[in-house]
Amino acid sequence: MPTPVIEAAELVKTYQTTNAVDGISFEVAPGESFGLLGPNGAGKSTTMRMVGAVSTRTSGSLSILGMDPNEHGPEIRSQLGVVPQTDNLDTELRVRENLLVYGRYFGIPRATVAKRADELLEFAQLSDRAKAKVDDLSGGMKRRLTIARALVNDPRILLLDEPTTGLDPQARHILWDRLFRLKEQGTTLLLTTHYMDEAEQLCDRLVVVDKGRIMAEGSPLSLIRQYSTREVVELRFGSERNQDAATTLQGVGERIDVLPDRVLIYSEDGEGALAEAIRRGLEPITSLVRRSTLEDVFLRLTGRSLIE
Amino acid sequence: MTAVTSRAGAATASGVRFERSKRWGAWYVAEHELRRVPGYKWSMLATAVGSPLLYLLAFGVGLATLIKTGGSAGIDGVSYAQFVIPAFLCAGALGTATEEFTFGVLLGYKWNETYLGMNAGPITPRQIVGGHILFTTLRMTATSGIFLIIAMAFGAIRFPEGLLVLPAAILGGLAFGIPIAAYSTTIREDRGQFAVIGRTIVLPMTLFSGTVFPITQLPVWLQWIGWISPLWHSTQLARDAAYGHAEPGWLTLVHLVVLVGLIAIGAVVEVRLATRRLNR
Numbered sequence: 074m075p076t077p078v079i080e081a082a083e084l085v086k087t088y089q090t091t092n093a094v095d096g097i098s099f100e101v102a103p104g105e106s107f108g109l110l111g112p113n114g115a116g117k118s119t120t121m122r123m124v125g126a127v128s129t130r131t132s133g134s135l136s137i138l139g140m141d142p143n144e145h146g147p148e149i150r151s152q153l154g155v156v157p158q159t160d161n162l163d164t165e166l167r168v169r170e171n172l173l174v175y176g177r178y179f180g181i182p183r184a185t186v187a188k189r190a191d192e193l194l195e196f197a198q199l200s201d202r203a204k205a206k207v208d209d210l211s212g213g214m215k216r217r218l219t220i221a222r223a224l225v226n227d228p229r230i231l232l233l234d235e236p237t238t239g240l241d242p243q244a245r246h247i248l249w250d251r252l253f254r255l256k257e258q259g260t261t262l263l264l265t266t267h268y269m270d271e272a273e274q275l276c277d278r279l280v281v282v283d284k285g286r287i288m289a290e291g292s293p294l295s296l297i298r299q300y301s302t303r304e305v306v307e308l309r310f311g312s313e314r315n316q317d318a319a320t321t322l323q324g325v326g327e328r329i330d331v332l333p334d335r336v337l338i339y340s341e342d343g344e345g346a347l348a349e350a351i352r353r354g355l356e357p358i359t360s361l362v363r364r365s366t367l368e369d370v371f372l373r374l375t376g377r378s379l380i381e
Numbered sequence: 382m383t384a385v386t387s388r389a390g391a392a393t394a395s396g397v398r399f400e401r402s403k404r405w406g407a408w409y410v411a412e413h414e415l416r417r418v419p420g421y422k423w424s425m426l427a428t429a430v431g432s433p434l435l436y437l438l439a440f441g442v443g444l445a446t447l448i449k450t451g452g453s454a455g456i457d458g459v460s461y462a463q464f465v466i467p468a469f470l471c472a473g474a475l476g477t478a479t480e481e482f483t484f485g486v487l488l489g490y491k492w493n494e495t496y497l498g499m500n501a502g503p504i505t506p507r508q509i510v511g512g513h514i515l516f517t518t519l520r521m522t523a524t525s526g527i528f529l530i531i532a533m534a535f536g537a538i539r540f541p542e543g544l545l546v547l548p549a550a551i552l553g554g555l556a557f558g559i560p561i562a563a564y565s566t567t568i569r570e571d572r573g574q575f576a577v578i579g580r581t582i583v584l585p586m587t588l589f590s591g592t593v594f595p596i597t598q599l600p601v602w603l604q605w606i607g608w609i610s611p612l613w614h615s616t617q618l619a620r621d622a623a624y625g626h627a628e629p630g631w632l633t634l635v636h637l638v639v640l641v642g643l644i645a646i647g648a649v650v651e652v653r654l655a656t657r658r659l660n661r
Contacts, residue, residue, distance in 0.1 A: 122661055125501060127500055127501060127661065129660055146505075147399070147402070147403065147503040148399055150500075150501065150502055151397055151399040151402060151503035153501075155501040155502075157497065157501065161493070161494035161495060161497050162498075163413070163417070163493060164493055165417045165493065166417060170416060174409075174413040174416055175502065177409045177412060177413070178402055178406070178499060178502040178504050179395075179397045179402055179502060179503060180396075180398035180399060180400065180402040180403075180503075181395065181397055181398070182396055185395075185396035186396070189395070189396070222498075226395055226397045226502070227395030
């Protein structure tokens with residue numbers, strides 16, 4: 074593995090008495106696309122802020138681009154691109170102006186910024202909105218402008234905190250396409266998300282975080298292999314009968330999960346498990362055999378109860 | 382490690398120059414804020430030109446006929462308009478500063494979150510604070526400068542000594558505004574605190590700072606408001622420049638020390654609070 078651009082070891086961040094981040098260690102290689110997955114309040118954003126050199130760690134060690142953020146915060150930040158959870162564009166400026174003023178913060182000469190702004194508007198598919206007011210943009214457009222702004226300094230690492238939360242499917246897919254292009258160009262991506270499909274689309278490697286700790290680490294595929302089965306059968310019997318059906322299904326597949334609305338059978342052979350269920354005399358209202366996804370891994374690791 | 386540091390030091394293909402943002406960061410912040418000005422240039426210009434004309438009209442023509450102190454000469458041996466115009470110029474600068482260091486500060490932390498965006502880049506809290514002070518100073522220079530030119534054109538302020546009215550007014554605005562900025566930095570929820578500042582601090586301060594009458598007219602137990610008021614100190618300096626009223630040299634020095642002291646202490650506290658707020 075080449076020298077990592079991010080090295081975090083036993084990272085801790087304490088607010089008053091609670092540990093928002095409670096001993097997280099990971100490394101990200103140059104050009105890698107790395108994801109932090111976890112439910113709300115898991116410590117993802119706090120970790121992002123520490124990596125972004127705007128939040129001082131309570132303990133542990135952290136090195137970004139070979140530098141300690143406690144010592145070289147501004148210098149590190151001059152080589153990062155940051156897409157925060159909520160867009161903090163200047164709504165009093167026009168679209169293109171947002172890129173111009175932001176580029177200046179990196180000491181980029183005026184003429185270079187102007188050229189770069191036009192390229193980035195092109196990349197973000199916002200060229201025709203260059204003179205628009207920020208408030209007149211849709212949610213997806215604002216997000217793309219924020220990403221364009223984060224790229225103004227041609228960053229070595231791009232930090233994305235829940236990049237597609239709140240966007241409609243079209244806007245998400247456009248955004249994924251843009252992020253995938255950056256990945257192809259070799260930009261290191263560090264992103265947080267609670268969308269499993271997003272993680273599968275974009276991450277080479279990821280960690281599942283819960284309550285400030287890492288629960289699992291690996292590529293999407295290896296995590297599915299490790300924490301789930303190849304296939305999942307979803308059976309619905311009606312909420313009254315699910316528990317009884319689960320008893321009858323005892324021993325089918327590798328694991329059974331009873332949810333209020335359905336029963337899940339985790340199995341290497343979904344069709345076989347379904348056939349076995351029917352052979353045991355069960356008559357599901359609906360049945361579905363599908364491949365395991367990261368969502369199955371995620372729910373297994375972080376539990377199904379709502380965390381708020 | 383070596384690759385990283387050399388990249389940070391020299392210009393990259395993208396044109397990033399960390400050394401420049403380290404040196405000029407505060408100016409870039411001011412530049413950002415200046416870019417917003419075209420959005421409200423007309424309201425700014427109308428206030429800058431309109432208020433001095435109104436004051437000249439009201440106090441030069443209207444109120445002055447009512448107030449006859451000591452025969453032909455008014456207070457300090459000058460007409461009432463001459464007495465009151467430098468004070469209004471200072472109060473105007475202080476009003477601009479108050480606006481920028483209350484709403485302008487919370488805008489950056491909360492409503493527009495632009496400070497968070499700057500700080501996600503290489504800009505430090507100190508540079509953000511410095512840039513906003515720089516921008517506010519430029520804004521006061523523009524609006525109070527227009528006021529000063531109009532007042533000079535009407536002969537209400539002498540030329541060229543009267544040019545020093547401008548720095549006096551700006552010092553007053555900063556001496557009041559920067560400590561207020563420190564307070565604004567601590568506000569998480571807007572519960573109308575700024576309206577309270579306006580009513581319980583700015584208004585009484587304007588009334589009791591020798592703006593429309595000398596504080597010596599007040600009973601001694603009320604004069605202290607003037608002594609601790611940045612507006613009184615800047616107004617007295619401005620009057621000295623505008624028509625050269627008789628005040629001992631040591632008192633002029635006191636005015637300067639108080640104003641510069643408030644600015645220095647306010648700035649140290651404000652940088653500390655901004656650093657704490659932005660480091661989350």
